[in-house]
Amino acid sequence: MVEYLQEKLSEQSNHCFDNISVKDYTLSENLKYNHTPKEGFVPTRKLGELLFVNLFDKMLEKVKDSLGSNFIAVRSKALKALSLIASKNPKILALETIKPVIKTRLRDVSPLVRESAVELLGKFLFWDNELMDQYFRTVCSRIVDKGPLVRKRVLKILKDIYFKTNNIQYQTEICFQLFMRLKDEERSVKEFSFRALKDILIISPAIVSENVLSFENNSRNIEKISYNSTDDSYINSSSEKLPSYPLLDKIGNNNDIPDPNSIVFSELPQNIQKNFLQAARVLSYTLSKGIEANLDISEHLKKFLDYVCDVKSEETLVSENVQGYRSVVMLSNAIFELLLISQDTEDEVFKNSRNKKTIRTDINDLKKDEDLLNLVWIISEIYPRSLGNLISQLFYNLCDPINDSKDGKTVLTIKIYTNCFQYISGIGKSFLSRTEQELLKLIQCSPQQKQQSLALLMLLDLEPGTMI
Incomplete structure (x- = not known):
């Protein structure tokens, strides 16, 4: 049955499906609303479209029923049939009657069916923002799928989404x-x-x-x-x-x-x-x-x-x-x-x-x-040398140690200095002197700041209270 539906859809969709848009629950209702002439005369082409779309609704219902079949092969082929339909109008996947079925198949007992469902979404998720918003979290949830092939396919889709979206929440x-x-x-x-x-x-x-002129030739x-x-x-x-x-x-x-x-x-x-x-x-x-x-x-x-x-x-x-x-x-x-x-x-x-x-x-x-x-x-922690010419810019975080809101930033800054100080560049004795002065102040603050400050002072080979 599924193979028959796929064949019929393939034959008919190329002729009259391109102009169909999904606005209502069924495509037939939508087509009647948009194309039925007021004069009562139905041109042959319009009549053909009406007949096809009436048949299409029945086909879509059969595909949906096949997705709930007890047989794995039938469910998998039904997803392929749905993919063929969606290739002509991806908004099919946004229908309230279709979304629950797809989400159910993403949790199918068969990894083959789950993979087919993920593949289906991967093809059409980028079609418009509405589909992306509706299915993004659903796709992410399959990252913990038991099947490694399913997990890899989900990762591939997520990587593609990263490059095709400007939504920083999605990218994060x-x-x-x-x-x-x-x-x-x-x-x-x-x-x-x-x-x-x-x-x-x-x-x-x-x-x-390539549009960067100064570098495009190189x-x-x-x-x-x-x-x-x-x-x-x-x-x-x-x-x-x-x-x-x-x-x-x-x-x-x-x-x-x-x-x-x-x-x-x-x-x-x-x-x-x-x-x-x-x-x-x-x-x-x-x-x-x-x-x-x-x-x-x-x-x-x-x-x-x-x-x-x-x-x-x-x-x-x-x-x-x-x-x-x-x-x-x-x-x-x-x-x-x-x-x-x-x-x-x-x-x-x-x-x-x-x-x-x-x-x-x-x-x-x-x-x-x-x-x-x-x-x-x-x-x-990994490549301190890469920060050698930058960390002097963090000096302001060592100042104002009484400000409790900066405590976490101060501790992190001292840790960074401890890791990178031997690679620091572009500084003089005055900078080292000011650093020591601020570290001596920090010794009198929170226990964590005191511990980290002492470690950095030891690294500088300075005794507390000894000025440069």
Whole structure:
């Protein structure tokens, strides 16, 4: 029966389905409403459309009934028939009579049926925002499916959504789900998550757009690597190498770790700056989401950074690791750009509040600051050298230790300084002297600040009270 429906739909839909829109519960009602002539005369073409659509409603009902069949093969083929219908009008999937059936099949006992249901949504989810809003959470919920093939297909869809949406909430949720899959028990799922995160956060932000005039003649094609194994046959070709462009090619040779001082973020093409700023925002929101859900992903992020720059395998070249390191440096610069913007906003709020003789602190801004500092701290744990020319900008967090609202930021800043101080550049003795003075003040504050301050003073090889 399902095969018959597919055949009939294929024959008829090419002739008269393109102009049909879904507004009511059934397509036949909609077509009658829009096309029945007032004069009572029905042209042959219109009559044919009416007859087809009346038949179509019955076919759709049969497909829906087949989706509830006791036989796995019938349910799977019914999903393919529904996919054929949706290919002509994806809004079919938004019908109130269809949505519950699809969601039920996403929880089917058969992994084959679940995979077919996920594949169906993956084809049409991008058709309009309404479908995306209705099914996004549903697709995300299948990330914990028992079938590894289903999980991988869901990850593929989420990765595609990330690149096709500007909704930062969706992008944050997608990154969070990908990080959580880094601990998946199935190796192929874990590896795909690493690659997807690398594409999202490292490779795509570093791509120079062809419309950037100063770089358009020098941008090179990204090498594509296709995965032809049975497990990953559904995966599109994935970019595994960063593009090479002149500004960064001047930094050392292919086997050297680049000097972070040689990368001037403000001199990068505008679209690269914008891309890395967005990646930094998404990462900070993802960390925050994990903390709020009591699912700290900091360890997963550390593993990811190791993968980006130091992964050792026969397929990975040293030059790729260096390019990954370059992107980490650019990401670090983007984080500090956001910190400066946040600090400027906080200073402006404080100034306006003081003019009104009231002191008001924007808790959301403080929270953003702490999220970004958390991100800097994680990078400092893995690649402190990438922050050497940046961390002097955090000095303001060591000041005003009495302000309880800054306690978390102060502790994070001291931890970052402890990790990176040997790589710090562009400072003089006066900076070291001021740092020591602020650390001595912090010793008298909260126990955590005292402990971290003493550790940093010892690192500086200074006895408390001994001035530089």
